[in-house]
Amino acid sequence: SVQAQKEEDNPEKTMEVNGLTPVPDSYDYDLIVIGGGSGGLAAAKEAAKYEKKVMVLDFVTPTPQGSSWGLGGTCVNVGCIPKKLMHQAALLGQALQDSRKFGWQFTEEVKHSWMTMTESVQNYIGSLNWGYRVALRDTKVTYENAYGEFVGPHTIKATNKKGIEKLYTAERFIIATGERPRYLGIPGDKEYCISSDDLFSLPYCPGKTLVVGASYVALECAGFLAGLGLDVTVMVRSILLRGFDQDMANKIGEYMKEHGVNFIREFVPIKVEQVEEGTPGILKVTAKSTMGDQIIEGEYNTVLLAIGRDPCTRKIGLDKVGVNINEKTGKIPVNDEEQTNVPHIYAVGDILQGKLELTPVAIQAGRLLVRRLYAGATTKCDYVNVPTTVFTPLEYGACGYSEETAVEKFGQENIEVYHSHFWPLEWTVPSRDNNKCYAKIICNIQDNERVIGFHVLGPNAGEVTQGFAAAIKCGLTKEQLDSTIGIHPVCAEV
Amino acid sequence: GKNEYDLLVIGGGSGGLACAKEAAQFGRKVAVLDYVEPSPRGTTWALGGTCVNVGCIPKKLMHQAALLGSAIKDAQHYGWNISQPVHHTWSVMAQGVQNYVKSLNWGHRVQLQDKKVKYFNIKGSFSDPHTVRGLTKAGKETIVTADNIVIATGGRPKYPTYIAGALEYGITSDDLFWLKESPGKTLPSFILYVSLECAGFLTGFGLDTTVMMRSIPLRGFDQASHISKKKQISFTTQQQMASLVTEHMESYGTKFLKRCFPTKVEKLKSNRLQVTWKNADLNTEETDSFDTVMWAIGRVPDTKALNLETVGVKTNSETGKIIVDASEATSVPHIYAVGDITEGRPELTPTAIAAGKLLAQRLFGQSSELMDYDNVPTTVFTPLEYGCVGLSEEAAVQCHGSDNIEVYHAYYKPLEFTVAERDATQCYVKMVCLREREQRILGLHFIGPNAGEVIQGFALGIKCGATYPQLMKTVGIHPTCAEEVTKLRITKRSGLDATVTGC
Numbered sequence: 001s002v003q004a005q006k007e008e009d010n011p012e013k014t015m016e017v018n019g020l021t022p023v024p025d026s027y028d029y030d031l032i033v034i035g036g037g038s039g040g041l042a043a044a045k046e047a048a049k050y051e052k053k054v055m056v057l058d059f060v061t062p063t064p065q066g067s068s069w070g071l072g073g074t075c076v077n078v079g080c081i082p083k084k085l086m087h088q089a090a091l092l093g094q095a096l097q098d099s100r101k102f103g104w105q106f107t108e109e110v111k112h113s114w115m116t117m118t119e120s121v122q123n124y125i126g127s128l129n130w131g132y133r134v135a136l137r138d139t140k141v142t143y144e145n146a147y148g149e150f151v152g153p154h155t156i157k158a159t160n161k162k163g164i165e166k167l168y169t170a171e172r173f174i175i176a177t178g179e180r181p182r183y184l185g186i187p188g189d190k191e192y193c194i195s196s197d198d199l200f201s202l203p204y205c206p207g208k209t210l211v212v213g214a215s216y217v218a219l220e221c222a223g224f225l226a227g228l229g230l231d232v233t234v235m236v237r238s239i240l241l242r243g244f245d246q247d248m249a250n251k252i253g254e255y256m257k258e259h260g261v262n263f264i265r266e267f268v269p270i271k272v273e274q275v276e277e278g279t280p281g282i283l284k285v286t287a288k289s290t291m292g293d294q295i296i297e298g299e300y301n302t303v304l305l306a307i308g309r310d311p312c313t314r315k316i317g318l319d320k321v322g323v324n325i326n327e328k329t330g331k332i333p334v335n336d337e338e339q340t341n342v343p344h345i346y347a348v349g350d351i352l353q354g355k356l357e358l359t360p361v362a363i364q365a366g367r368l369l370v371r372r373l374y375a376g377a378t379t380k381c382d383y384v385n386v387p388t389t390v391f392t393p394l395e396y397g398a399c400g401y402s403e404e405t406a407v408e409k410f411g412q413e414n415i416e417v418y419h420s421h422f423w424p425l426e427w428t429v430p431s432r433d434n435n436k437c438y439a440k441i442i443c444n445i446q447d448n449e450r451v452i453g454f455h456v457l458g459p460n461a462g463e464v465t466q467g468f469a470a471a472i473k474c475g476l477t478k479e480q481l482d483s484t485i486g487i488h489p490v491c492a493e494v
Numbered sequence: 495g496k497n498e499y500d501l502l503v504i505g506g507g508s509g510g511l512a513c514a515k516e517a518a519q520f521g522r523k524v525a526v527l528d529y530v531e532p533s534p535r536g537t538t539w540a541l542g543g544t545c546v547n548v549g550c551i552p553k554k555l556m557h558q559a560a561l562l563g564s565a566i567k568d569a570q571h572y573g574w575n576i577s578q579p580v581h582h583t584w585s586v587m588a589q590g591v592q593n594y595v596k597s598l599n600w601g602h603r604v605q606l607q608d609k610k611v612k613y614f615n616i617k618g619s620f621s622d623p624h625t626v627r628g629l630t631k632a633g634k635e636t637i638v639t640a641d642n643i644v645i646a647t648g649g650r651p652k653y654p655t656y657i658a659g660a661l662e663y664g665i666t667s668d669d670l671f672w673l674k675e676s677p678g679k680t681l682p683s684f685i686l687y688v689s690l691e692c693a694g695f696l697t698g699f700g701l702d703t704t705v706m707m708r709s710i711p712l713r714g715f716d717q718a719s720h721i722s723k724k725k726q727i728s729f730t731t732q733q734q735m736a737s738l739v740t741e742h743m744e745s746y747g748t749k750f751l752k753r754c755f756p757t758k759v760e761k762l763k764s765n766r767l768q769v770t771w772k773n774a775d776l777n778t779e780e781t782d783s784f785d786t787v788m789w790a791i792g793r794v795p796d797t798k799a800l801n802l803e804t805v806g807v808k809t810n811s812e813t814g815k816i817i818v819d820a821s822e823a824t825s826v827p828h829i830y831a832v833g834d835i836t837e838g839r840p841e842l843t844p845t846a847i848a849a850g851k852l853l854a855q856r857l858f859g860q861s862s863e864l865m866d867y868d869n870v871p872t873t874v875f876t877p878l879e880y881g882c883v884g885l886s887e888e889a890a891v892q893c894h895g896s897d898n899i900e901v902y903h904a905y906y907k908p909l910e911f912t913v914a915e916r917d918a919t920q921c922y923v924k925m926v927c928l929r930e931r932e933q934r935i936l937g938l939h940f941i942g943p944n945a946g947e948v949i950q951g952f953a954l955g956i957k958c959g960a961t962y963p964q965l966m967k968t969v970g971i972h973p974t975c976a977e978e979v980t981k982l983r984i985t986k987r988s989g990l991d992a993t994v995t996g997c
Contacts (some may be wrong), residue, residue, distance in 0.1 A: 075972070081909065084973045088910045089572035095565040096574060102559035103587030103699070104566060106580045117573030120913040133994065135757070228573075313856030336496065360970040362976065386969045397971070426558045429590040460947045467951020470968040474958035484957045485870045486844040487881065489554050492950030493844065 005301075027158075030052045031373075032156055034148040034316065036072020039349030039362030040176030041132060048139035055096040055168060056141055057148035057158050061180075064190040067198045071128030071136075071143070072180050074350070075359040077125055081219055082200035091229025094393075101430040112228045114205035122201055146278045150317035154344070162444045172373065175323075175332065175347040176366065177316060179309035179357070184212070188272030192283050193303040196221065204279040207228065207301030212269055216238045216390045218306035219252065223393040226261045233262040233298070235269065237290055241390070244404030246453050250439075255394040255436055255457075266290045272303055311351040321345065326353055331367040336380050338369045356386050387454075387469035391460035394436060397465030399472055401453035406442045415452075416443045418478070422494040424459055439494045441481070449478035456491075464492040499525045501857070502640035504595055504618045504626065504800070507543020509833030509846030510646030511602060516854035518609040525638055526606060527628055529617040531799075533668040534661055534906035535655070540599035541606075541613070544648050544834070545843040547595055552671035552690055555591045560698025564877075568914035582699040584676035593673065617767070619801040621772070621878065623826055642857055645807070645816060645824070645831040647800065649793035649841070659759030663767050664787040667692065678785025681706060682767060687874045689790035690739065694877040697748045704749040704784075706756060706771060734887070735880055735924075738941050742878040742920040754780075759787055795835045805829065810837045820864050822853045840870050871953035873946035878920055881945030883939030883953040890926045899936065900929045902962070902982035904994045908943055909973045923978050938979065948976040949975045 011032045031047050036058025045424070047054045060077075062068040069077035096110055136143045146158035146166070155170045181195035194202065196217055207230065211222040214236040226232040234256075241249035257263055268286040276282040280301035287296050311330040318325055318332075324341045326331050331353035338346045346369055349362035364381050371377035387399035406415050419440035427433065442453030454468045468476075486493030501517045503510045505772035508526025514526045530547075532538040542990060559582075566580050606613045616628030616636055618645035626643065628636045651666035656786075666690055670677065679702040689705060696703045744750060753774040760768045762783060770781045795815045808817045808825040815837035822830045830853055833839075833846035848865060871883035890899045902925045907918040926937040938952050955965070970977030984992045 013829065080973050084909055085572075085913055088913075089574075092565055092569040092572050092574060095562055096569055096576070099562035099566055101554075101586075101590050102562050103583045103585075103590070104559075104562060104580055104585055106566070106576050106588075110569075111575050113573040113574075113575060116571075117913075120571055120573070124912045163843075287825060317750045358969070359972045364969055384969045384971070387971050389971050389974070425554050428594045429555055429558075429587075437536035460944045461791075462945045462971045462974035463947040466968075466971050466974060466979065467953070467955060468978065469971070470952055470960060470965050471958055473964050473968045474955050474960045476954055476958050480957050481954060483866055484954045485842070485848055487871045487873050487946040487950050487953070488843045490873065490944075490946035490950060491549050492947045 035176035043366030397461030397462035513850030879945035881949035
């Protein structure tokens with residue numbers, strides 16, 4: 001039964017309270033996007049192009065340490081952007097060393113100021129947050145800084161920082177809530193440890209740091225922290241860069257080890273305690289071997305957890321609307337049109353099951369999805385041969401199969417691996433490593449020696465890899481590779 | 495009698511050495527002659543040719559040295575505490591560069607030895623189609639005979655001998671890379687990629703540098719002979735890209751004297767050089783003094799000493815270059831030519847190497863594969879680098895008509911420039927495609943950091959016949975500059991603002 005409404009403008013809320021979920025015959029919006037990150041914003045802006053009424057809900061739950069950020073999602077605030085800038089800061093430290101050999105003169109010891117760098121980085125991020133606000137406004141996309149969750153098949157409840165709730169309805173939804181760093185679940189982890197969510201805005205230099213994890217996040221962070229002159233240790237449970245070509249992963253690890261990063265292999269932390277308060281303070285980490293009973297202890301100023309990321313799908317009311325998620329991982333399975341099991345609810349980005357967790361993939365998927373929904377397009381997102389780059393001190397660019405996966409799929413005898421070490425010309429005069437940079441391609445012998453995997457370890461790996469990814473998309477064969485003239489002298493010509 | 499060698503290569507540069515070493519792989523008896531006539535200033539160097547000694551290698555290293563100067567400035571923004579300004583010492587750099595080059599000279603000697611290729615440091619000239627007479631520096635004579643001869647003597651910088659004092663007082667790239675002391679206030683003239691690259695790094699070292707140009711920038715790319723004989727398309731580096739590059743250099747500190755040409759160079763009592771020039775726009779005569787005047791007006795093929803007339807090897811009457819067919823054969827049987835000395839070929843190391851190798855494979859390895867000179871990627875290593883592959887916009891229009899091509903473009907900002915507060919006004923990428931169904935990519939042009947690294951992979955794509963839709967299906971790598979290529983959406987035709995934002 002329907003009670004007489006007491007509040008004027010929230011009939012839905014009253015009805016919901018009474019257990020009825022009304023289906024309005026005209027919705028507030030054509031599309032509501034939950035999550036203002038790479039995928040979400042791309043989709044929203046695209047939909048606005050087709051004159052659809054769009055709303056974006058974006059909300060950042062503060063970290064255990066209290067860090068938060070503005071509109072733009074992981075990439076802009078606590079991912080790709082600050083990561084690459086800090087990586088660049090570390091590379092510049094190396095450039096300073098090189099420059100002496102090239103004739104530049106300055107005082108012997110050059111020190112790095114964490115605060116100067118972080119301030120610059122945060123200022124830039126702030127400009128991006130602002131830019132997104134403006135872009136949404138200009139394209140007439142409604143934006144609310146509120147936490148969105150489903151309360152009915154076409155209804156979202158949006159709760160802002162002050163706790164004020166509003167309800168909105170839409171014909172369609174795109175879930176693009178992304179992920180957040182995982183914690184270990186050991187004593188002291190949330191109280192004392194930080195994650196990548198905190199690192200890029202840390203208001204003090206992290207000092208002597210223990211990085212827990214062997215993901216690309218762990219290695220990239222460990223890499224630039226060491227490059228800035230900090231004492232860094234990486235604690236690895238088993239292998240480095242799971243899912244990546246292991247031959248390349250080991251080379252990356254070797255390089256980092258030789259350049260000052262300490263590795264503790266086959267241990268996991270079991271306890272983190274505070275020895276001294278401060279910014280930073282001193283933390284004591286107790287770790288247990290994965291191979292036996294051995295226990296070790298160590299003291300660090302900062303413990304950075306980078307053991308993986310979990311999708312933000314558990315608390316957004318998906319059960320209320322019947323959207324299936326993988327109970328174990330929290331990821332959302334979708335078909336090849338990014339549609340969930342509920343026809344009018346879609347998902348893009350890091351939360352998708354079985355897809356790559358990359359900004360450009362999310363953007364591409366979001367845009368193409370919207371074009372299919374509103375512009376009659378049929379193109380689906382091409383998830384095959386997506387190139388990536390890991391911005392470790394020695395950068396790693398890859399596209400296609402790893403050697404292991406290629407062997408598994410095609411058989412050792414059906415693939416040919418061509419490889420070469422190379423010495424970047426720029427490394428000669430400063431006498432830097434002459435046997436570390438490396439490139440390899442994996443070819444399918446049975447298919448005209450088609451290039452099915454490309455891997456390069458060296459400076460500017462991302463810039464090098466991009467074009468090769470395009471060529472692989474065009475069906476590049478070894479013969480075509482051989483007949484292409486190199487640009488001289490650059491690393492890519494290898 | 496029988497000829498002493500299966501193959502004799504005259505010229506130990508990129509093309510020559512590649513050909514010789516490849517032939518030796520087939521178990522052939524090979525000899526290489528290499529000789530460097532000292533420059534008018536007396537500069538000379540060892541085995542390896544232009545690229546190794548006075549070209550690509552030292553150029554890129556000095557370019558890197560200049561880039562590091564910018565990196566030092568950037569580093570402050572990224573938190574590194576260095577007291578500015580930082581000074582550059584030419585002699586420290588020069589020593590580092592010259593030592594590395596010498597190690598390459600040595601490396602080439604060792605490689606020839608390992609492959610059992612006989613090396614003569616002598617100046618060769620033809621006596622007959624199978625005989626070359628060589629003279630050592632000391633004047634001692636050696637006769638070498640071979641079944642096949644490959645001429646790969648390359649080129650040397652031109653001097654504008656019609657300008658008084660040019661030869662006596664000016665230097666060229668042959669000398670610049672071997673200077674032990676800083677060239678000081680320099681005037682590289684005129685406009686060629688060589689002159690822009692050198693002006694770029696000299697400016698980077700804090701040297702007062704002026705480029706004098708007679709007409710339009712980078713016209714010299716024509717003179718680098720990017721003319722495909724098959725299609726008669728002239729690969730002119732377009733005005734747009736050239737002006738973006740020079741605009742950047744101007745904001746970087748290089749001075750340009752446009753539409754000016756020197757009339758004389760005189761030496762002052764202070765040992766400085768006084769240059770007098772005509773300003774074509776103002777119709778005035780101006781003068782200024784410099785420490786160094788460097789000529790970069792083009793290169794001439796090194797054929798004088800070869801005695802080509804004796805054996806009848808035909809050369810182009812205008813350029814002096816040796817005329818070859820698609821198999822690198824000259825007008826005389828069993829005499830071939832590769833590299834910068836050949837007419838109508840790009841003057842690039844990688845093409846010389848590839849052509850040399852393929853030639854050896856055809857001569858001795860039962861191969862019939864010819865060199866493909868189409869879609870050769872190149873990069874100009876100016877302070878803001880310019881990489882390209884395929885057709886320029888003008889060439890595409892000329893070939894297909896402006897209605898049949900679509901030009902996609904974007905002005906982008908490298909992420910690393912943001913915190914460093916660097917001006918990215920000239921960072922630009924442009925792709926020229928056919929408009930019809932498939933939308934095949936005809937040319938790609940990129941101005942920005944690491945342009946060579948960016949372009950290389952796309953050159954592969956173009957070799958595979960890449961189309962615009964295929965490129966759009968390729969996901970970008972984030973955050974890089976190269977991903978901007980995969981994000982090209984705005985056409986010139988639309989007239990829309992092509993400035994794109996990162997995320």
